[in-house]
Amino acid sequence: xxxxxxxxxxxxxxxxxxxxxxxxxxxxxxxxxxxxxxxxxxxxxxxxxxxxxxxxxxxxxxxxxxxxxxxxxxxxxxxxxxxxxxxxxxxxxxxxxxxxxxxxxxxxxxxxxxxxxxxxxxxxxxxxxxxxxxxxxxxxxxxxxxxxxxxxxxxxxxxxxxxxxxxxxxxxxxxxxxxxxxxxxxxxxxxxxxxxxxxxxxxxxxxxxxxxxx
Amino acid sequence: xxxxxxxxxxxxxxxxxxxxxxxxxxxxxxxxxxxxxxxxxxxxxxxxxxxxxxxxxxxxxxxxxxxxxxxxxxxxxxxxxxxxxxxxxxxxxxxxxxxxxxxxxxxxxxxxxxxxxxxxxxxxxxxxxxxxxxxxxxxxxxxxxxxxxxxxxxxxxxxxxxxxxxxxxxxxxxxxxxxxxxxxxxxxxxxxxxxxxxxxxxxxxxxxxxxxxx
Numbered sequence: 001x002x003x004x005x006x007x008x009x010x011x012x013x014x015x016x017x018x019x020x021x022x023x024x025x026x027x028x029x030x031x032x033x034x035x036x037x038x039x040x041x042x043x044x045x046x047x048x049x050x051x052x053x054x055x056x057x058x059x060x061x062x063x064x065x066x067x068x069x070x071x072x073x074x075x076x077x078x079x080x081x082x083x084x085x086x087x088x089x090x091x092x093x094x095x096x097x098x099x100x101x102x103x104x105x106x107x108x109x110x111x112x113x114x115x116x117x118x119x120x121x122x123x124x125x126x127x128x129x130x131x132x133x134x135x136x137x138x139x140x141x142x143x144x145x146x147x148x149x150x151x152x153x154x155x156x157x158x159x160x161x162x163x164x165x166x167x168x169x170x171x172x173x174x175x176x177x178x179x180x181x182x183x184x185x186x187x188x189x190x191x192x193x194x195x196x197x198x199x200x201x202x203x204x205x206x207x208x209x210x211x212x213x214x
Numbered sequence: 215x216x217x218x219x220x221x222x223x224x225x226x227x228x229x230x231x232x233x234x235x236x237x238x239x240x241x242x243x244x245x246x247x248x249x250x251x252x253x254x255x256x257x258x259x260x261x262x263x264x265x266x267x268x269x270x271x272x273x274x275x276x277x278x279x280x281x282x283x284x285x286x287x288x289x290x291x292x293x294x295x296x297x298x299x300x301x302x303x304x305x306x307x308x309x310x311x312x313x314x315x316x317x318x319x320x321x322x323x324x325x326x327x328x329x330x331x332x333x334x335x336x337x338x339x340x341x342x343x344x345x346x347x348x349x350x351x352x353x354x355x356x357x358x359x360x361x362x363x364x365x366x367x368x369x370x371x372x373x374x375x376x377x378x379x380x381x382x383x384x385x386x387x388x389x390x391x392x393x394x395x396x397x398x399x400x401x402x403x404x405x406x407x408x409x410x411x412x413x414x415x416x417x418x419x420x421x422x423x424x425x426x427x428x
Contacts, residue, residue, distance in 0.1 A: 051315070051358065065307055067314035069283070074307035093279055093288035096310070100281035101265070103318045112333060119326060119333045120343040129334040144265065 004028040005058040007048060009035045010208040013107055014055030016166040017071040018208065022200035023165070024079035030207065069099040072162035084162050094156040098163035106170050109137040113177070142179045142188070145170075149187040153194070160195070168195050175213035218242040219272035221262060223249045224422040227321055228269030230380040231285040232422065236414035237379070238293035244421065283313040286376035298376050308370040312377035320384050323351040327391070356393045356402070359384075363401040367408070374409070382409050389427035 006021060006028055008014035012035065021028045033039045033054050040052045049056040049066050057065045057074070065071055073096070076085035085092055111118055112134025120126040145167070149155065155163040171192040174180040182189050195201065196212055205212045220235060220242055222228035226249065235242045247253045247268050254266045263270040263280050271279045271288070279285055287310070290299035299306055325332055326348025334340040359381070363369065369377040385406040388394040396403050409415065410426055419426045 050361075051319075059304070063304070065304070065311060067311045067318075069314040070307040070311035073310050074303060077303035077306070089288060089291035090273070090277070090279070092291070093284040096287050097279060097281045097284035100283040100314070100317055103314055104281075104321065105265075107318065108322055117347075119347055120340065121347045123343060126334065126340050126343050129337060129340050133333055133335045147264075 004060065006030050007033050007045070007054055007056040007058075008208070009033050009040070009054045011172075011210045012054055013068055013103075013166075013169055015169050015204060015208060015210065016068055016162075017055040017057060017075075018204045019165050019168070019200050020072050020075045020084065020162065022203055023084060023198075024075050024082040026075065026079065067103075068166060069096065069103060072099065072165060076162050083159060084165070086157050086159065086161060088157075091157045091161075095161050095163040098155055099166050102166055102170055105137065106141045109134045109141060110173060110177075113138070138174070138177075138179055142174050142185065146185045146188050149191050151187065153191075155191075160198075164191075164195055168192065168201065171195070172210065172213055176211075218274065220244050221247050221259070221268055221270040221272075222422070223247050223254070223268045225386075225424045226268055227282055227317075227380075227383055229383050229418060229422060229424065230282055230376075231269040231271060231289075232418045233379045233382070233414050234286050234289045234298065234376065236417055237298060237412075238289050238296040240289065240293065281317075282380060283310065283317060286313065286379060290376050297373060298379070300371050300373065300375060302371075305371045305375075309375050309377040312369055313380050316380055316384055319351065320355050323348045323355060324387060324391075327352070352388075352391070352393055356388050356399065360399045360402050363405050365401065367405075369405075374412075378409055382406070382415065385409070386424065386427055390425075 004021065004026055006018060008018050008030060010032060018030060033045055039045055040054060046052055048058065048064055051066065053066065055068060055071055057071045059065060065074055085095060112130045116127040116130035119130050154160055155167050171180065171188060180188050193214055196214065201212065218235065218240055220232060222232050222244060224246060232244060247259055253259055254268060260266055262272065262278055265280065267280065269282060269285055271285045273279060279288055290296070299309060326344045330341040330344035333344050368374055369381050385394065385402060394402050407428055410428065415426065
């Protein structure tokens with residue numbers, strides 16, 4: 001009975017935690033939380049994560065860890081053989097820099113586009129302005145990512161890390177939403193297609209019914 | 215010249231990085247970026263951090279590290295004697311859980327209140343809806359913090375960590391904005407007044423001309 005339990009939503013930012021569990025070879029049980037049915041706000045889920053957000057990882061002893069940044073870091077530390085975190089403290093901090101920026105800037109941009117009511121309440125007259133501002137942030141954000149990646153093979157240093165795992169979620173979202181086009185984003189395309197070929201991504205995409213875009 | 219350089223704005227979320235530099239006893243030069251004069255968008259600062267955000271920490275070799283989460287983690291790792299990060303990987307992840315949530319939920323709430331244009335563009339007709347939604351998030355957020363802190367002396371485990379440093383910024387913001395009242399938030403008040411007595415906070419508050427509220 002020692003398995004971890006991951007609460008996730010299909011195609012949500014929780015996907016990187018799901019990917020990490022596959023990458024490290026952990027024994028885990030995935031449990032879907034349907035955002036479309038507002039399950040993250042139901043008492044059963046709030047008993048797991050009172051903040052009503054995914055992902056949440058239930059550890060062997062029943063403790064619950066939330067926030068993708070924390071879960072990715074924890075799994076990388078607990079399963080060091082998978083080498084998802086660099087040894088160098090500065091490179092570790094660089095991974096956190098990516099994760100923090102993706103969560104506070106890029107993810108908020110997508111929330112503006114997808115759930116404008118979070119930012120202006122229920123009056124639909126305001127929604128378009130929220131979406132337009134979100135799209136503008138995202139366009140700038142993807143240009144920023146393109147520039148930062150440059151010719152690098154991975155987001156941080158010379159190896160695949162938790163930063164790549166989380167960035168991949170935003171690669172797939174950006175492809176689906178039209179923010180990443182081959183001509184304008186050669187670095188992101190090269191990086192995304194390489195990372196997207198990893199078995200963990202193929203497997204989790206199938207489990208979550210997420211279409212992987214190339 | 216081997217000193218670190220911190221780019222910060224008075225009273226902004228960069229204050230926790232400033233506090234950390236004092237806590238670890240690093241040799242550093244603080245450089246103010248005036249958000250009121252939009253200095254974070256000027257070419258001089260964009261050359262340091264193209265994302266136009268504070269904090270940014272320039273390392274001894276000229277490399278630049280951004281995002282409070284990354285800077286706090288880096289300083290804690292580079293100056294282990296200050297013991298700002300627990301030894302246990304799960305407790306380290308708990309610190310990151312606090313930092314990630316503060317950055318993506320609480321900080322966004324304050325941005326809605328302070329800079330609604332970020333979320334709806336320049337039409338002031340929309341600003342009040344953004345502020346109202348932000349206030350609602352923040353009220354819930356401070357209740358959440360109150361509950362999570364409970365009777366604990368510190369945010370994570372039995373010792374003072376980078377989670378307390380960043381949370382302190384939100385304590386002071388919450389006091390100033392009226393989200394934290396002694397009667398409703400006894401845990402936060404007890405915690406905040408204890409942490410607020412640390413010499414680092416007294417010193418940085420003076421340097422940044424921030425009023426420390428009790």
